[in-house]
Amino acid sequence: MTHPFRTSTAILALSLGMAGLASAETVVDFTVAEYSSKTGPYFQEVADAFQAENPDIKINIEVVPWDTLLQRLTTDVAGGSAPDISIIGTRWLLDFASQGVAEPIDSYLTPEFKGTFIDTFMAPGVIDGKIMGLPVAASARAMMVNMDLYDKAGATPPKTWDELYEASKKIATLPETFAFGLQGKEIETDAYFYYALWTHGGDILKADGTSGLDSPEALEAATLYKKMIDEGLTQPSPTNYTREDVFNLFKQGKVGTIFTFPMLIPQIKAEAPDLKYQILPFPEGKAKATYGVTDTLMMFADSDAKEAAWKFIEFAYKDEWREKFDMGEGFLPVTKNVAALPHFTEDPDVAGFAAGLPYAKFAPTIANWEEIADVTVRTMQQIYLGEVTPEEGLKAAAGEINKIRGL
Amino acid sequence: MANRIQKSVPLLMILPGLALAVAIIGYPIFDLAWTSLQDVSRFGKLTGFNGGENYAEVFGDPLFWESLWRTGIWTLAVVLGTLAISMPVAMILNDDFYGRGLARVIIMLPWAISLTMTAVVWRWALNGRAGLLNATLMNAGIIDQPIEWLATASTACVVEILVGILVSIPFTTTILLGGLSSMPQDAYEAAVVDGASGWHQFRYITLPLMKPFINIAIVLNVIYVFNSLPIIWVMTEGGPANGTDILVTYLYKLAFRFGQLGKASAISLIMFFVLLGFTMLYVALVSRNDKDDAAPEEEV
Numbered sequence: 001m002t003h004p005f006r007t008s009t010a011i012l013a014l015s016l017g018m019a020g021l022a023s024a025e026t027v028v029d030f031t032v033a034e035y036s037s038k039t040g041p042y043f044q045e046v047a048d049a050f051q052a053e054n055p056d057i058k059i060n061i062e063v064v065p066w067d068t069l070l071q072r073l074t075t076d077v078a079g080g081s082a083p084d085i086s087i088i089g090t091r092w093l094l095d096f097a098s099q100g101v102a103e104p105i106d107s108y109l110t111p112e113f114k115g116t117f118i119d120t121f122m123a124p125g126v127i128d129g130k131i132m133g134l135p136v137a138a139s140a141r142a143m144m145v146n147m148d149l150y151d152k153a154g155a156t157p158p159k160t161w162d163e164l165y166e167a168s169k170k171i172a173t174l175p176e177t178f179a180f181g182l183q184g185k186e187i188e189t190d191a192y193f194y195y196a197l198w199t200h201g202g203d204i205l206k207a208d209g210t211s212g213l214d215s216p217e218a219l220e221a222a223t224l225y226k227k228m229i230d231e232g233l234t235q236p237s238p239t240n241y242t243r244e245d246v247f248n249l250f251k252q253g254k255v256g257t258i259f260t261f262p263m264l265i266p267q268i269k270a271e272a273p274d275l276k277y278q279i280l281p282f283p284e285g286k287a288k289a290t291y292g293v294t295d296t297l298m299m300f301a302d303s304d305a306k307e308a309a310w311k312f313i314e315f316a317y318k319d320e321w322r323e324k325f326d327m328g329e330g331f332l333p334v335t336k337n338v339a340a341l342p343h344f345t346e347d348p349d350v351a352g353f354a355a356g357l358p359y360a361k362f363a364p365t366i367a368n369w370e371e372i373a374d375v376t377v378r379t380m381q382q383i384y385l386g387e388v389t390p391e392e393g394l395k396a397a398a399g400e401i402n403k404i405r406g407l
Numbered sequence: 408m409a410n411r412i413q414k415s416v417p418l419l420m421i422l423p424g425l426a427l428a429v430a431i432i433g434y435p436i437f438d439l440a441w442t443s444l445q446d447v448s449r450f451g452k453l454t455g456f457n458g459g460e461n462y463a464e465v466f467g468d469p470l471f472w473e474s475l476w477r478t479g480i481w482t483l484a485v486v487l488g489t490l491a492i493s494m495p496v497a498m499i500l501n502d503d504f505y506g507r508g509l510a511r512v513i514i515m516l517p518w519a520i521s522l523t524m525t526a527v528v529w530r531w532a533l534n535g536r537a538g539l540l541n542a543t544l545m546n547a548g549i550i551d552q553p554i555e556w557l558a559t560a561s562t563a564c565v566v567e568i569l570v571g572i573l574v575s576i577p578f579t580t581t582i583l584l585g586g587l588s589s590m591p592q593d594a595y596e597a598a599v600v601d602g603a604s605g606w607h608q609f610r611y612i613t614l615p616l617m618k619p620f621i622n623i624a625i626v627l628n629v630i631y632v633f634n635s636l637p638i639i640w641v642m643t644e645g646g647p648a649n650g651t652d653i654l655v656t657y658l659y660k661l662a663f664r665f666g667q668l669g670k671a672s673a674i675s676l677i678m679f680f681v682l683l684g685f686t687m688l689y690v691a692l693v694s695r696n697d698k699d700d701a702a703p704e705e706e707v
Contacts, residue, residue, distance in 0.1 A: 015413035071663040078451030095666060185557075186644055237558030239647035240535050249536070355613050372663040385559060 026308040027058045028082035031294065033072065035137065035263075037210040050315045057308045069300060077101055080124075084303035085313065087136055090124045090296045094365045097132045102317045103299040103398040108310045109366045116130035116317065117293050121334045124362050134313070135334040137325075139261050140356045141195065143283065147276040149256045157280055159183060161199070161224060164257065164283045168233040180228055181246040181258040184238030184384050190376040191291055192243075195259050196221035198361050201286030205364050211402045211407050213376065214398035217286070222383055222390035229384055239381050251275065261293075262353045279352025292360030294334070312381040332357070368404050375400050408476050436679060443673040449666025461673040469659060470649055471674065477564075478633060478653040486628045489579050490621065492572065498584035498613070518562040518577035526641035529570050533557055533642070560650020563643050567651060570638050575631070579624050586620030587613075622693050626686055633682055 029339075032043050040063040056248045061085070061279035064072050070092060076082045086278060088096065096102040108132060121135035131347035145157045153174055162316055168179035183192040194204060202217030212218060228234050234240060235249060247264055249255045251272040259282065268275055282290055315321075326333050326344075331341040344350050362370065379397035382388045388396070443461055446454045453595050465471050517525065532539045535555035544550045557563045594612050597600070614621075636655045639645060645652035645660065652660075654674060662671035 073661065074450055074666065087462075095449055099450055099452070101450060185646060235536075235552075237535060237555035240555040240558035245534070370667065371667075374660070374664070377646075378648045381646060385647060389646065 002264070003258045004031050014165040025056050025058050026305045027060055028085065028183055028305050028309045028312055029060045029062065029310075030309075030312070031069075031083040031086035032061055032063050033089075034063050035331075038328045041062060042325060044297040046316050046321055047312075053315075054308075054311065057305075057311065059312055069118075080302075082169065082300045082302055084305050084309045085297060085299050088133070088298050090133070090135075090361075090366070091369050093125060093132055094127060094367055094369070094381050095297050096298060097127045097130075098367065100301055102132045103301040103303065103306065104132055104133070105299060105310075106131050108299075109134075110308075113314060113317070116335045116337065118334055118336055120292070120341060120357060120360065124294055124365060125296050127365060133298040135294045136297040137329065138332045138334045139293050140332060140353050140360050141191070141259060141261055141264065141282070141293075141351050142356060143257060143280045144250065144264070145257050145266075145278050145280060146250065146255065147254060147278055148253065149174065153256075155256075157278060158257075158283050159280075161283045162286050164171050165224070165233070168228065168256065172231075172233050177254055177256065178235040178249065179249050180198070180235040180254045181241075181249055181255040182225060182229065182384075183241055183246045184381055185245070186240045186242060188243050188294065189380055190373045192259060193225070193376065193380050194291060194341050195282055195289075196225060196285075197288035198291075198363040199250075199282050199285045199287055205366070208319070209405065211372075211398040211401035211405075213379070213394045213401065218394050219390055220285070224244050224270065224379070226383055226390055227381075238384050246353075253394060262332065265349050279349055281352075281356055288359045290356030290360050292357065292362050294362070305405045366405065371404055372401050375404070431509055436676070439676050439679075440671050443669060444674050445669060447667075447669040447672070448670065451668055457669070461669040465669055465673050465677070470652065473649065474652045474654045474657040477651070480656075481568060481571070481639075481653050482629055482633045484568045485575060485632045486625060488568065488572040489575040489628060490624065493576050493579035493583055493624070494621075496576065497580045497587055498609075500580065501587040503640075514534055514580055515577045517574055522574060522635070523639040523641055524573075526570065526638045529566075530642050533566060548558075551626055557643055558647065559662070560647060563647070563651050563672075567639055567642055570642070571632060571635070574638070575628055578631075579628060581618065582624045582627075586617050590616050618693075626689060628684055628686060628687075680703070 125133040153170040160165035171179040200217040533556040541553040645656040
């Protein structure tokens, strides 16, 4: 039997010893967003390799799921226990920057390091002329078609919205098949509409900063979606289908056309290897467009280990690590050297998504973006359900967004 | 003098407990009230008083009023539905029959599963194309087209209320069962001798004697259901088009998605007072009724 006093002394001695050890090294807390089951092990591997070279710095990785990341960081910052660096959605960066939570990194970023990034992806991280974060992951969206269904229906993959509409009419006649997968529930319901909005020549914000939802282009886009629902060209009741639900229908071979992201490709290869698909640019109306999405690696202003954290960041952006990350997660490269690798230039799937990058649009970096997106989601759901006409709904939404923006 | 000290001893003895309760319950409410009067950054930094602007925004927000109205319907439907089902269930479980132990376990089982998991399972079951519910109904020939249960607010509200009732039954049944098993059997025996029917026994013996238990079931259920986030959040996140938002889901969105902590704390405080008001009103009503009921008996 162990004497309780001896046990507690042992624990005390142990913890004192560990405290002594910890004070000798700098600890960098790094919050990582979980892209897939590979994310955590990957960053741990990078951290281990870094610590082998820098024994005086300890990288403390914490993996947090996307759904709770913003809430987690919010409460961490509010409670004064923010990490030193974190992966965040670039759309949150403005809020972090304007509240003084994000540290500008201009003084750390050497010209050589800066030169390794693709400029398009650097741009969303610049706020008021200061670089507030580094792009850490990027994706662009594209159209994916099921070639078996197109062949069976005698349709050709569309280049324009008119062609998509005609092809969908043919595919809809096949039994147990939906021509066009339309998302109408939860996260990114608004993005599914922006694809149509942008390619019809509209934009989320007009040049004067007011909402672009009351533009004729937005009306045209929303009317088209509604028309496709009413004519049975989409799956029934889109408001019950999240992004994943729509993608699942596609994997089951029940949907002709969807709009999607590169991360779906590894899923299809694993779950539906026989599916014959093709990646194509979004159908065109008056403009070419795709949705570019980046995530940002941000440093916290309160951090007391900025030098060490930056040393780790430079290490983690070495080509070998970036290549492993982008390949593993199915992202588009954010650095020039990785983008030049054969995998990213020759693979038709990746190339299909990367093709849109020159004309990619990003979500605007404006305050209250999440709330504005929510207004758009609600409005699209009302239109899909037939609770309002596209014209009324979009006009009201634009008014509401302008009010949120204080315009 | 000695008398006065004696009188104050009990008060002194409950003082530490009272102080602890006030500190634990009162402080967060005070903090909430303090926050709700200020401008708050999305990271919880208070940036100065804004003279009730948060409240003005809340009361000027149509979504708040819609959510409040829906919260009322949701709470009322779930609590009354739960009672209506739990009462007969408890009475059946109170009777002695073969396999009663097993039946009791089955009724209690949903309690052992977290609300969130129940909601996730129902979300899958209610999926239009791949869900079990539609598959069952179609196999049974009840419907010939799959129904997208969560696609419109009206059907989504109904199924969410039904799930709400389902998860509230075990708790309510437990309370009522406790009441039933403590009831004196001689009253029933006397009633049988006097030729009372089953309905009469229920109406004139069971219900009046069960009143305190039903009351506690109502008050506790109202508090739980009014504040319940997981079912609605998991199944629809208050959608489509905010059609299933109740105050607590709306509050969650405001606080953790939109970062409007000031407005969110205002709603939080309003919810607290709504519940407090309901509880006080209900307790007052019940105790007045008890007095009315008791009065004629005294005359006899």
